[in-house]
Amino acid sequence: MSYRAKRELLAQTAPRYQEAGHQQKSVILNEFVAATGYARKYAIRLLTSPVVAPRPAITRSRERRYGPEVQAALRLAWEATNCICAKRLVPFLPELVPVLERHGHLTLADEVRTQLLAISPAPADRVLSPIRRDPALRGISTTRAGTLLKHQIPVRTCTDWDDAQPGFFEIDLVAHCGGNAEGAYLYTLVLTDVATGWTECLPLLNKGQHGVVQAMTQVRQLVPMPLVGIDSDNGKEFLNNELLDYCEREGITFTRGRAYKKNDQCFVEQKNGAIVRHFIGYDRYEGERAYRQLTEVYRALRLYVNFFQPSMKLKEKTRDGSHVQRRYDAAQTPFQRLLTAEVVSDEQQARLAALFAGLDPVRLLRQLDRLQDALWQLAVVPRASEPVHAPTTAPVAFHGAACGFGESVGTGAADLEPPAAEGGAPARQKRKYRQTKPDPVPHTWRTRPDPFADVSTTIAERLEANPELSAKQLFRELQADHPGRFPDVQLRTLQRRVAEWRAKAILTFHDQWLAEDRLQTPPDLRGMVDEPADAGTPEVAHAAD
Numbered sequence: 334m335s336y337r338a339k340r341e342l343l344a345q346t347a348p349r350y351q352e353a354g355h356q357q358k359s360v361i362l363n364e365f366v367a368a369t370g371y372a373r374k375y376a377i378r379l380l381t382s383p384v385v386a387p388r389p390a391i392t393r394s395r396e397r398r399y400g401p402e403v404q405a406a407l408r409l410a411w412e413a414t415n416c417i418c419a420k421r422l423v424p425f426l427p428e429l430v431p432v433l434e435r436h437g438h439l440t441l442a443d444e445v446r447t448q449l450l451a452i453s454p455a456p457a458d459r460v461l462s463p464i465r466r467d468p469a470l471r472g473i474s475t476t477r478a479g480t481l482l483k484h485q486i487p488v489r490t491c492t493d494w495d496d497a498q499p500g501f502f503e504i505d506l507v508a509h510c511g512g513n514a515e516g517a518y519l520y521t522l523v524l525t526d527v528a529t530g531w532t533e534c535l536p537l538l539n540k541g542q543h544g545v546v547q548a549m550t551q552v553r554q555l556v557p558m559p560l561v562g563i564d565s566d567n568g569k570e571f572l573n574n575e576l577l578d579y580c581e582r583e584g585i586t587f588t589r590g591r592a593y594k595k596n597d598q599c600f601v602e603q604k605n606g607a608i609v610r611h612f613i614g615y616d617r618y619e620g621e622r623a624y625r626q627l628t629e630v631y632r633a634l635r636l637y638v639n640f641f642q643p644s645m646k647l648k649e650k651t652r653d654g655s656h657v658q659r660r661y662d663a664a665q666t667p668f669q670r671l672l673t674a675e676v677v678s679d680e681q682q683a684r685l686a687a688l689f690a691g692l693d694p695v696r697l698l699r700q701l702d703r704l705q706d707a708l709w710q711l712a713v714v715p716r717a718s719e720p721v722h723a724p725t726t727a728p729v730a731f732h733g734a735a736c737g738f739g740e741s742v743g744t745g746a747a748d749l750e751p752p753a754a755e756g757g758a759p760a761r762q763k764r765k766y767r768q769t770k771p772d773p774v775p776h777t778w779r780t781r782p783d784p785f786a787d788v789s790t791t792i793a794e795r796l797e798a799n800p801e802l803s804a805k806q807l808f809r810e811l812q813a814d815h816p817g818r819f820p821d822v823q824l825r826t827l828q829r830r831v832a833e834w835r836a837k838a839i840l841t842f843h844d845q846w847l848a849e850d851r852l853q854t855p856p857d858l859r860g861m862v863d864e865p866a867d868a869g870t871p872e873v874a875h876a877a878d
Contacts, residue, residue, distance in 0.1 A: 339369050343379055350380040399452065402445045404460050406430075407452065409438060411461055413694045414641055419457035421664040425643040426450055428669070429694070436693040499528045499676045500561035501586075503601035506540055506570055507609045509627075511617025511713065518713075519618040519627060521609050522548045524556075524563075525601040529670040530644050531556060532604050533635060536627040542573040549579065555635070557685060558676055562586030566598055608638055612705065616712035623711040626728040630704045633731045637701060639667045641694045697736040704729055784823050785830060788815070792827075796834055804831040 334342075342365070350361045366376050399407075410429055411422055427450055433439040441449065452460075507521040508514070520537040522545065533555055535548045553560050563580065565571035567589055580587040590597030612634055618627065643664035651658045665673075668689060672682060707729040785792060788811060795810070796802060808827050812819050 334369060339371075342368060347380050347382075399448060399456065399460060400445075402442070403448045403452070406439055406441060406445065406449050407457060407460055408464070409433065409695075410449075413438070413698060414643075415637075415698065416465070417642065419454040419461065420661075421643045421645060423452060423454045423457055424664040425641075425666065426452075428666075429641070432690075432692070432694060435690075436695065438693075438695050496527045498561065499526055499531070499558045499671060499674050501527050501564070502556075502560065502562070503527060503564050503598045504571065505566060505598055505601045505605060506537070506568065507605050508540075509613065509616065509618040511615065513617065517619060519624055521613070521627070521631075522552075523601055523604055523609060524552055525604045526556070526558070526667070527600050529558075529667045529674060530600075530646070531558070531639055531667040531671060532608060534609060534631045536624050536631065538621070538624055540568075540570040542570060542575045545570055546575050546579050549576070553583075557671065557681055560585055562588065564588045564590065564598065566590050567592050608634065612701075613708070614712075616709070618708075618711060619713050620711075622728060623708070626704070626708045626711055629728055629731045630701070630708050633697060633701045633704055633736075636688075636692060636736070637694070637697050640689050640692055641697070642666060643669075691736075693736055700731065700736060704731060784819065785811075785827060789830075792830065793834065796831065800835075804828040807831065 346361060346365050350358055350365075353361055362373070362376060362380065365371070365380065366373055369376065371379070410426060410433065411417070413433060414422055414425070414429065430439065430441070430446065430449065434441065502524045504522065504524045507523060509519045509521065511518070517539060520540050522535045522537055523532065524534075525532045533552050535551060537544045537548060549560075549563075560583075562585060565587075572589065577587060579585075596602070613627070613630070618624075643666045645661040645664045648660045648662050650660075668685060671677065671685070677685070791811075791814075792807065795807060804827050805824065808819065808824050811827075
């Protein structure tokens with residue numbers, strides 16, 4: 334019994350106890366002690382004391398510290414970063430707010446800007462809590478162990494790698510197989526820098542060693558820091574002579590994780606879910622058209638993730654018995670961590686800073702929205718030979734001019750942007766995977782022979798003669814007529830057959846009843862007109878309405 338319930342019981346029992354006689358008080362006291370569990374002397378003291386009304390609950394009414402202007406600005410910044418958590422968003426606001434103001438998405442007064450930049454993660458979560466939503470699917474692993482080269486490619490140790498130096502990447506493949514690993518489908522090669530979190534994603538037509546080496550060559554042209562080392566799992570797409578020779582020729586340290594220890598590549602595994610599965614999803618993609626469209630998506634996604642998606646890194650972890658306490662650093666984007674590391678040249682830093690200054694996160698997110706929609710139309714649906722919506726045009730291309738840098742190719746930048754929502758927010762609240770499901774196929778076929786096919790006429794005749802006959806009674810009659818033919822487990826099958834027969838009988842009865850009613854009931858009572866009538870007759874005209 335709760336404390337409030339005990340106080341309510343005390344308020345009802347005390348007056349009765351105080352007015353009762355000696356013997357009656359003993360009975361009331363026993364009941365009260367049994368109900369509340371109080372000690373007997375304590376219960377006597379409560380019952381003999383003046384009854385005090387239960388104290389009302391204390392409700393603290395606080396004035397709202399952050400007004401509607403601050404809340405609207407925070408929501409726009411949250412949507413521009415694809416609805417990340419407040420612990421990642423708040424440390425990034427000093428960098429993000431000037432960008433949004435520079436591109437005209439925010440116009441803040443000095444007081445509002447001060448409040449917005451001073452907000453803490455917990456109040457920000459409370460402001461954003463009414464509009465949050467959640468995910469959740471899982472993919473399948475297509476990694477197959479490589480049987481060779483495990484002696485030539487060492488297991489990653491602290492002597493091989495310097496996790497604090499940018500340039501050491503963890504690599505992995507993500508399969509776009511739609512849950513079915515048969516046949517040919519696309520892959521995504523994911524590379525994540527351990528020190529900065531800089532991530533690159535490249536599509537592959539297959540998981541052959543030639544495609545992986547070619548993608549590694551492209552990655553070295555994309556990443557702003559030198560590629561010092563790579564660490565992979567034990568899949569045969571990585572443990573092969575061609576990739577090993579390439580790394581030795583280019584002076585790249587090549588290590589691998591321990592067998593069956595996928596957490597050895599924890600950084601890239603996290604990016605597999607947070608980037609590839611979150612933005613691309615779990616559908617199946619096949620062919621060159623989907624490959625080209627996926628390339629355009631990753632062209633926009635690499636800019637959005639590396640410049641506008643802050644993340645936290647674990648600083649220390651302490652264990653006290655079963656309690657584990659983790660401490661993280663302030664959330665930063667891979668771009669910010671790269672500048673702090675000071676491993677790139679001044680010229681490269683200036684180029685990256687100019688690129689960041691010209692990028693508009695809101696317009697970049699809108700264009701990413703459009704590219705995702707084009708890609709999702711190419712998903713291969715199970716039990717279908719064509720994509721969900723077979724496209725008739727070329728893949729939708731990524732346009733740098735629409736995001737504030739580069740030159741536009743083809744259509745103008747204005748054609749790429751959908752109408753902005755109220756307040757300049759992105760057209761959609763959150764960009765995440767939208768599952769493509771096949772059209773439901775009715776299960777009309779049989780998976781085993783019908784045990785009652787030979788006696789269906791007998792069943793129909795007995796039900797027509799005795800409609801209230803239950804399926805169980807009918808089943809016992811069939812067992813008596815055909816000994817040993819119908820085991821007890823087939824009772825449920827007969828119950829379904831009887832239910833279907835009765836449903837058809839009811840429909841037939843309704844059809845007959847409606848037909849008879851249509852012939853016997855005058856039209857003006859049914860609210861309909863069977864034959865054209867003179868519109869000048871008020872009654873007929875009213876019935877036609």
